[in-house]
Every structure is written in structure tokens, then in C-alpha cells.
Amino acid sequence: MSAKGDILLQARNLERRDGPVVRLRRFDLELRRGEAMGLLGVNGAGKSTALALLGGVLRPTRGEVRLLGHDLHREPLRARRFLGLLPERPPLYPHLTLDENLDFAARLRGLSRKEATHARERIKKRLGLIRLGRRLAGRLSRGTAQRAGLGQAMIHDPEVLILDEPTAGLDPAQAHELRILLRELAVERAVLLATHLLEDVAALCRRVTLLREGRVVLRERLDSAPRAKVRFLRPPPDEALRRLPGVAAARSLGDGWFELRLEDAPADLAERVASHGWGMADYLSSGHDLERLVAAMVEPAP
């Protein structure tokens, strides 16, 4: 295994054309171990094309992708061993049980039957799927199917995880759970996440690349101490808020509103606030310049 900080995924000058249509152009990327990067853009911006090229599902018209130094299209068998891909729709066979789907994914990744069984049980435990092994994949809820798809992507313990809209269609609680899991996974791996949900970015990513009409229009390193404006139904004293784990500073703005500086991603804040009974009525992320990202996403192309 390579050391933390090593480049695990690298793309240079990637381009994909379908006839006269340019889906993606001059796309460069470097992703290191322990890093999670968000690939942002509105629908049709080229996120899924970029992910398909990086995941080996599409062949680039130009450029190269390297996984741990191995060219994805010249040494595909070697390079793909390091890769786990979760497409927008989990690639499950509906007539197979969850166990059979995970086994199949493991065998495809070259695991022996015994290794596949071991990996399947490990993944099910990690993803909270332990009791669902015999359920047909076609009968899984959206959230469970998403977790099962993630299980397929990481069954061979890949170094690089590429995820397309992992929380799309999940209810807030499921999305929250999945974000916590992804944050854990990103500690030892490189995670690339395509999304148009700023909550995903705020919770997981330290860097973002913004795509518009197939071009990279913005690369941004996000503030490591995000801020948020929060309104409480039962406002606590400033001091109590400052003592809340994950909150570095708190300032009352009046009418129940507070400005908080967070030490980490804000995903767990709601849970902590709820446990104190203060009742979070509104949450506005003002850190990470996320509003500026939204504006950049929808601006007309230059």
C-alpha cells in the first residue's frame, strides 16, 4: 500500500467526443490518498462522462487516466484492481439476492470463492446489510440498494472510490448515514464524488472541481473551518454552543440566529443539537463559499 498523500488517481488532458459533440474537454485531475474531491456541476455538465472515463467505462478520445501509476486503458487489468465505481444507479441484478450480487462483484474483481465470501460478510457488516443477504436486490429500498451498490464497489477493498451521486434519492437520514460512512472511507482511500448536492460537498470534500458544458470552470480548495448560520427554536447560551463538540466559535445574531464556526464538516451538527433539545429550525451554510459555487454552477458559459 502506498503512503498517505501519494497520488492515487491522475487524469491528464482527458477528452471525450461523440461525433461532433464534445462531452468533456481538457480535463485534468489529481487525487491523493486521504482526499475526497467533489465533482460539481448541473445535470449535463459532464460529471457522469468524467466519472465514466475515470472509471474505465468509457474510452477517452484523448488523454490518459492513471490509477496508482498504471494506465487505465493500456494496463486495464492491473489498473482496475485499484478501482471501485458506484454509478448513479447501483448495478444490482434484481433477480439475485444481495449476497449473490456481492459475490458476483467480488468474483469479477478476481477474488476466489472463499475470499469472496469473506469479503461479502465484512462489507455487509460495515454497511449494515448483515440481515439482508437473502433478500432479492429488486426488493431493496432505494437507500439499501445504494449501500449495496457501494458494497459492490468496495468489495475488493479498492484504493480509489469513484461515486456518482451517491446520496441521490435517499431520505435525509439515509443520506446522513451514507455521508458518515464515506467520510470514514476517505481517510484511507481517495474518493471522487460527482454530485450536484452541496450538502455532500460540505460534509465530505476538501476540494471541488466545477464542470460546466464539459469544461472545468473552477477548482477550489474549501475552507477547512466551514461556517454556518443556524436558527434555534429554543436558543441556547453562546457558551453552551461553544462547548458543543465540533463547534469552534459561536456568535448570537439575534432572533434565535447564531453564526457558528465549525471544526469539521457540519453533517453531525443537527444530531448534536437535537440531543440538547434546542431544536434547529434553519440551517444556512455560509462557509466554503458554497453559495459562490452555486452561482458558478448556473452561470452561463464564458
Add this chain to the structure above:
Amino acid sequence: MILVLARRELWERYGTSRGWLALAAAQLLLAWLLFTQLDIYLKIQPRLTSLASPLGVADLVIAPTLASAALVLLGLAPLLGMGSIADEVRSGRLSLLLSSPLRASSLVAGKWLGLFLALLPAVLLSMGMAAALGLATHPDPGRLAASALGLGLVAALAAAVTLWLSSLVEQPATAAGLAWGALFLLWFVDNGGNQALALFSLRSHLQPFLEGRVGAGALLWFAILTVAPLTLATLRLWRLGGGR
């Protein structure tokens, strides 16, 4: 890896009732054809005996029934295999296969083997029906073996053509339509008696096998028409992103 894919493919065909229903329908049709041929034979048998004709059950019942079985296989292959690749593309599951450390050729070989194995029960049941006539007559085992080989080659070719056409489209029904069109064209291409077109005719290349003759030319013809679509399907997946 090829076997893992083949097993998955086989399970996909017979894991639901669709495959079993298709197989049962094919078998019923063949049984009806066999009894029809047998009925005709029994009616003309006295005349054949009086004319001292060399034609017997093998020529007048088994060979026509097995030729019909080949035609049934051409109908069955697209029905079972239309979704082999098209359904993977449509459902987004192709990304699971293409992001795995798997060559496009292995992917195609595994899927082809699975579809071929899914068609084998139809071949075996047809041969079983023909062999059952051995209870009343004495069919030539060599001729039966050659016929079985011929039907096996038809199944292999039909699976390959279906797989290739399934790789070209996203809708399984469209793939089935294209595969039926291509396979029946190969079967009926020399209907007008055109010698040049007979070169492409599946029926005229199968006929020697049904007569108990296994020729290198016919074997080569089947090999080419099986390998060519598999190569095209491999190239198609390779162009999409799979390693060659």
C-alpha cells in the same frame, strides 16, 4: 472469470420463469413436429416398402425434425439472449463489468458460453426425442452424433449472432428483432436456389450433419460465422472502454 460470467448468464436465463417457458414452448413445438413427421411416415411406409425405397425413419422423420429443431433454436436464441449485453447497458450494470479487471474478450466469451449453455437443453431434448425413436427402429448412432454436433454448432452460431446484436443496441426487444432478422435471413437466404447465396446458407451447411456427414468445410463455415460476431462484440465493448 469466463466461467463466473457464464454461470451468471445461465442463471439469468433460467433463474426466472421466462427461460423455462420458452424452453417448454420450443419443446412442445418440436414434439408436435415430430409426431406430424411420424404420422406422415406411417402413412407412406407401405408404399416405400413396396418400392424398396432406401429412405427410412432417419431420412423422413429424424432429419426433418432436427432441421425444424435448428429453426426453433434460431427462434429461441434471441428470446433468451436478447438482453445479454443490451440489458446490462440499459440498466447501467455494464459499468460494473467494464470497471472490473476483465478483458472485453473474456466478457464476451463468458456471456457467449452462458447463452450457449442455456440453448443446450433445447439441443439435448431434440436429440433425446430423435433417440427415443430407437425404441421402435434402429437409428444410426453415428448419424445421430453428427446431427447433435450440427445442432450444437447452430446453437453456438445463434448465440454469437444474438450476443453481437445485443451489444449494438440498448433495448433487448430491438436486439431480439435484429437477431431474428439476421438468423432467419441466414436460414432462408438460398430459398430461390441461387448457388452464390447458398454459400451463406445456414440450412445448406447444416444439412450434411443431419445426413451423418461431418465435413471440414461446413465446420469451418460454422467456426467463421461464430467467431466473427464474437469478435465484433468484443470490439464493440473494447471501444466502449473494456480492455481488449
